[in-house]
Amino acid sequence: MKTPVIQFGTSRFLQAHVDLFLSEGDPARAITVVQTSGDASRSRRLAALAAPEGYPVRIRGLANGQAVDETRTVTSVKRCLSAATDWPEVVRVFVEEAEFVLSNTGDAGYQPRPEDGERAYHPAMSYPAKLYHLLAARHAAGARPLVVMPMELVVDNGKVLKEAVLAAASAQAGTPELLSYIEKDVVWACSLVDRIVSEPLEPAGAVAEPYALWAIQKGAGVVVPSTHPAIELVDDLKEIERLKLHILNLGHTVLVDIWRRQGGEGDPIVREFIARPAVHAELTAIYREEVLPVFAALRQREAAERYMAVTLERFANPYLDHRLADIVQNHAQKIERRIGAFLALAHEVGEEGRRGRLGEIVASVAG
Known part of the structure; x- marks a missing residue:
């Protein structure tokens, strides 16, 4: 054949x-x-x-x-x-x-x-x-x-x-x-x-x-x-690349940062970690206050809203044992590519004020 x-x-x-x-x-x-x-x-x-x-x-x-x-x-x-x-x-x-x-x-x-x-x-x-x-x-x-x-x-x-x-x-x-x-x-x-x-x-x-x-x-x-x-x-593949890199991948890196700030103890699974009310609230606040305005400036607000909803649903997958300990590998490099690059993009579109928690995460590994 x-x-x-x-x-x-x-x-x-x-x-x-x-x-x-x-x-x-x-x-x-x-x-x-x-x-x-x-x-x-x-x-x-x-x-x-x-x-x-x-x-x-x-x-x-x-x-x-x-x-x-x-x-x-x-x-x-x-x-x-x-x-x-x-x-x-x-x-x-x-x-x-x-x-x-x-x-x-x-x-x-x-x-x-x-x-x-x-x-x-x-x-x-x-x-x-x-x-x-x-x-x-x-x-x-x-x-x-x-x-x-x-x-x-x-x-x-x-x-x-x-x-x-x-x-x-x-x-x-x-x-x-x-x-x-x-x-x-x-x-x-x-x-x-x-x-x-x-x-x-x-x-x-x-x-x-x-x-x-x-x-x-x-x-x-x-x-x-x-x-x-x-x-x-x-x-335009770049529009999809931005969504994946700066919502899905950025979200994974934010969750790792939250876990590390909490002491990095245990071996949490993504769905269980994001089910904690404080963790879910912090991640969604970062999405809505720091990420979505940048996509709005890029005229991708609706696409970003849809992708964010899908991403949160993927994080909550009840059958997926996706461990933060696996995501934490090469954490500093991931911060640079997923969050640092996003902040540079925010600057390009006139949303440089959107540093907030994301800026703190980048600063935590600077130098």
């Missing part, structure tokens, strides 16, 4: 996000999943992902105030390969079958590695270097260009990945024709993904919240692989 989608990464997020959407979408899409890590211990997961009967995704949480607890079956994954041991078959699928390239290779996926400079393919190469070799093979075979849709949580991920692949091509002394093919013919889409996937199921599958989003920015040649309620083709 031909698979028009080739996906790099086997994470539980992908299993409960795009793999589910493409199983349910119109048209349903067949996927070849490629494991990029070379971790032999995950061989059982690979086999289970492509099992003919599919694998389960359990959706648990709140949607429009109603409890949701249901299980869906994902049947989109038809083949699983390893970039370490099945590279010739990966190349064949990429050249002969693929129309869309998806990836979620983690924070380190784009980082250059010493092996990137080797002429021949090496399993330890970074994802952009691997992708360069695959695009070179596709170009050499005369196959038509395809759509690359990275899903890593990197701003302008399509542009960033394109530049990284071009850098790999230049380092490999790729021909002008190949460089032109990569730069002008291949379609590089920017996207943003959002869904909390709380725990894995064994040997494959995951537990996820009801909320899900895959926003893809419009552009020349950009098409969605399937129609699904969670897939949106949008004019």
Whole structure:
């Protein structure tokens, strides 16, 4: 069976996000999943992902105030390969079958590695270097260009990945024709993904919240692989990025700050912590008094109000054991990116007076 989608990464997020959407979408899409890590211990997961009967995704949480607890079956994954041991078959699928390239290779996926400079393919190469070799093979075979849709949580991920692949091509002394093919013919889409996937199921599958989003920015040649309620083709991805970063992510960081100011004791779960009246009151006051006015200045007040309501519902998910101890990792960096950047945005739109508690949080880690 031909698979028009080739996906790099086997994470539980992908299993409960795009793999589910493409199983349910119109048209349903067949996927070849490629494991990029070379971790032999995950061989059982690979086999289970492509099992003919599919694998389960359990959706648990709140949607429009109603409890949701249901299980869906994902049947989109038809083949699983390893970039370490099945590279010739990966190349064949990429050249002969693929129309869309998806990836979620983690924070380190784009980082250059010493092996990137080797002429021949090496399993330890970074994802952009691997992708360069695959695009070179596709170009050499005369196959038509395809759509690359990275899903890593990197701003302008399509542009960033394109530049990284071009850098790999230049380092490999790729021909002008190949460089032109990569730069002008291949379609590089920017996207943003959002869904909390709380725990894995064994040997494959995951537990996820009801909320899900895959926003893809419009552009020349950009098409969605399937129609699904969670897939949106949008004019401006930055509007959605701001909502996610400065409401959802900012809210997580505010909750961590409140917990730390209270002594950082225990191992609280987000839903239990935000259920405390004083915590809920402080967070909602920050949203209404310091955050929403900035979005109003950006003419996004209604969208921000809706997203804030959804965010508070997600925080209250009765089935999600989302621990503050997990969110606290890299807390200072998160304050800078989520809150410091928001205050800079407030200054840009003439709302620099909106420092309040957020300003105190930034000051707490300054210097």
